[in-house]
Amino acid sequence: MVTNNKIINRIILYCLVLLTVVTTVFPFLVMLSTALKPNEEALEVVPHLIPKTFTLQHFKDVLNPDIFPFWKYFMNSFQISFFTALVSVIIGTLGAYSFARLEYKGRGLIQKGVLLIYMFSGILLVVPLYKMVTLAGLYDTKLSLIITYLVLTMPVTLYMLGNYFRTIPQSLEEAAIIDGLSRFQVIYKIIVPLSIPAIASVFIYVFMIAWNDYLFASIFIVSEKNMTLPIGLSSLFHTKHYVWGRMMAASLLSAIPVIVLFSLVEKYFAGGLTEGGEKG
Template sequence: MVTNNRVLNRAILYTLVTLTVVTTIFPFLVMLGTALKTNEEALSVSAGLWPKQITLEHFRDVLDPEKFPYWTYFKNSFITSFVTALLAVVIGTMGAYSFARLEYPGRGAFQKGVMLIYMFSGVLLLVPLYQMVTAAGLYDTKLALIITYLVITMPVSLYMLGNYFRTIPESLEEASMIDGLNRFQVIYKIVLPLSMPAIATVFIYVFMIAWNEYLFASVLITSEENMTLPIGLSRLFYTKHYVWGRMMAASLLTAIPVVLMFALVERYFRGGLTDGGEKG
């Protein structure tokens, strides 16, 4: 009876996992299939999931600057997302460490105030942020997007990093300070190496938010030379070069950097670094 229950539970688990994987991958298969179809087949009612005749025309068109300035949008998105993620990690590390380890007046109020920002939706923050950016003379600049994305992602970054820092035994830091390290050396040599899974997670989280964000970018950016990929993709709908194949090809090319970024830091998600440091 126990064996039958185990078999049934395992079958249910595998079924649910399979359904989840299929549900997740299916939209990408549709996008890839449409991007590889000719215009006639993509618009055909009887077209199947996979093209009968594979063509790379849509990918070539998307990468053609005369038809779609993909590389300009890509450069703007990458600069904005990478700088935002890097600053979020640097600022978030210092702020989260102070919340987790240091004692000073008003620490609790600062923590609650930071998390309070996260309770407001982006729509509510849009108007005040727009007024601040305009008053500072940063309208229609990448710096405006970087500051905005830092504001909307910093609460979660501080929360995630702070919780991870609290799992690191304080005895490690105390022993290091007894050996002569100061507070910044402890952070650099002890805390950061043990916190790479959390740091990688925050970096990916902020990078993805900044890479895919549309609302603030559509309001704060107007010139084509500063537009990011989400805005560029939306503009593709209203151009004479718009066809389904090109839209799907552009969407796939837009998703590749995030996938590659995740693949590069995936090894840091395995954990176990804290246990290894404590045993040492």
């Protein structure tokens, strides 16, 4: 009886996993299928997941600057996302370490206050951030988006890194300080190497938020030279070049940086770094 229950539970688990995989992967399969179909086939009443005729013309059109300035929008998004993630990790490392290790008056209040921003949805922050950006003379600049994304992501950065830093034995830091290391040397020679998985996770999280944002980019950016990919894809809907195949091709290409970034840092997610530090 016990064995039968285990088999049933395992079957249910596998079914749920399969359902999750299918619902996650299916939209991307539809996007890829549409991007590889000619226009006429993509608009058929009865669609087919596997194209009858394969074509790469939509990808060629998207990469054609005369039709769609993909590379300009791509570089704008990449610059904004990369520098936002980099600055977030640098500032977040210092701030999270102070929350996790240093003792000072009001630390708990400040730590809890940082998370208050998540009591408000992004749309409620548009007006105050818009006023701050315009008063600072940063409207329609990439810097305005970098600052905005830092404000939005810093609470999670501090929370994630702070919790990870607390798992690192203080004995490692105490030994390093006895050996003559300063507090900053302890952070970048002891804490940072042992926290690569958390730092990589934070970097990817911030990068994805900045890369996929549409709300703030559509409000703070008006000139084409500073537009990001989400805004560029939206503008493609309102041009004579709008076809479903091109939209799907552009959407697939815009997902490549996140996939590549995750693949590059995936090895750092393996556990054991802290344990190795303890043994050493």
